[in-house]
Amino acid sequence: GFLTFRYFNSLKYSLMKIGNAIENHNYTEFEKLVDVKDLSNNFIDAYLEDEGKDSKGIVELMRDKMSDKFSNEIKNLVENTENDKKSGISDVFSKKLNLKNIESSEVDGDIATLNLNIGLEKLDTTLVLPAKMRKIDGNWQLFKFDNLSQFLKNINEREKLVLKKKNRPIKEEILNSLSGESSNTRLMTKNYSDYQIVLENTYKNTSKKPIKGYFTILEILNEKGGVLISLNCNYDWSKKPLEPKGLTTETLIFEINKYENSELINALTSSQWKPKYIDKKLVFSNGDSLSVIEKL
Numbered sequence: 001g002f003l004t005f006r007y008f009n010s011l012k013y014s015l016m017k018i019g020n021a022i023e024n025h026n027y028t029e030f031e032k033l034v035d036v037k038d039l040s041n042n043f044i045d046a047y048l049e050d051e052g053k054d055s056k057g058i059v060e061l062m063r064d065k066m067s068d069k070f071s072n073e074i075k076n077l078v079e080n081t082e083n084d085k086k087s088g089i090s091d092v093f094s095k096k097l098n099l100k101n102i103e104s105s106e107v108d109g110d111i112a113t114l115n116l117n118i119g120l121e122k123l124d125t126t127l128v129l130p131a132k133m134r135k136i137d138g139n140w141q142l143f144k145f146d147n148l149s150q151f152l153k154n155i156n157e158r159e160k161l162v163l164k165k166k167n168r169p170i171k172e173e174i175l176n177s178l179s180g181e182s183s184n185t186r187l188m189t190k191n192y193s194d195y196q197i198v199l200e201n202t203y204k205n206t207s208k209k210p211i212k213g214y215f216t217i218l219e220i221l222n223e224k225g226g227v228l229i230s231l232n233c234n235y236d237w238s239k240k241p242l243e244p245k246g247l248t249t250e251t252l253i254f255e256i257n258k259y260e261n262s263e264l265i266n267a268l269t270s271s272q273w274k275p276k277y278i279d280k281k282l283v284f285s286n287g288d289s290l291s292v293i294e295k296l
Contacts, residue, residue, distance in 0.1 A: 040070035177207035210241035213283035
């Protein structure tokens with residue numbers, strides 16, 4: 001009986017109940033086991049430590065609204081409510097996080113610190129996430145993740161590596177199917193404040209199938225590698241597909257303003273820039289396509 005009492009009041013059992021509440025979409029039970037408000041603020045603090053550190057003042061002013069937004073997002077996740085847009089917390093949990101085991105735990109009064117081994121199914125890896133639980137009325141409640149900002153960074157880094165590995169053969173196939181024969185980028189003055197970036201590229205179909213569409217992004221970089229502008233280059237050849245061994249020269253014009261793009265204009269006029277093409281999709285006339293994977 002003593003052992004049974006200890007198990008049903010243990011940290012492991014509380015975590016198991018949280019998992020069951022999520023699987024059963026029982027938000028009422030989940031809310032008893034997890035302090036949703038504290039956890040939402042936990043995510044805001046992690047954001048401020050990373051990408052939001054330059055907008056701390058604004059975020060603090062909007063903390064209550066952001067906390068409510070995250071709380072609702074957690075509720076929707078537990079209840080399995082479909083969202084049109086996945087962002088914030090939804091984006092993290094869409095990686096399919098699974099608790100593998102508790103690596104270690106330490107209890108100090110009514111506060112417990114646990115190191116959780118979190119398996120990320122889509123990323124084929126396991127990461128350690130420190131968690132905090134508090135004892136309330138004899139039961140343990142999850143209220144915080146320590147080092148959450150670093151954990152999220154590790155997820156992003158791992159995702160980049162996995163995407164790079166998955167996309168390598170796709171990008172190579174696109175490169176082997178469509179050859180960039182020549183490229184010319186120039187800056188034209190339209191009036192006192194407006195300019196045009198004129199992009200003229202020649203492509204050759206080096207595949208065995210007619211091509212009807214090509215989508216790529218041109219990033220114009222400064223000398224240090226910083227992105228000055230990203231230009232979406234979409235070529236639609238559906239009316240006249242590019243036949244095997246065929247050549248085509250395409251011209252795209254992008255409007256820019258000198259007040260909004262002064263650094264870009266200075267780089268282009270002084271030739272202190274470099275191009276970076278990022279292929280996205282190649283579509284063949286028979287319906288086949290080569291698409292770069294954007295998200296896991």
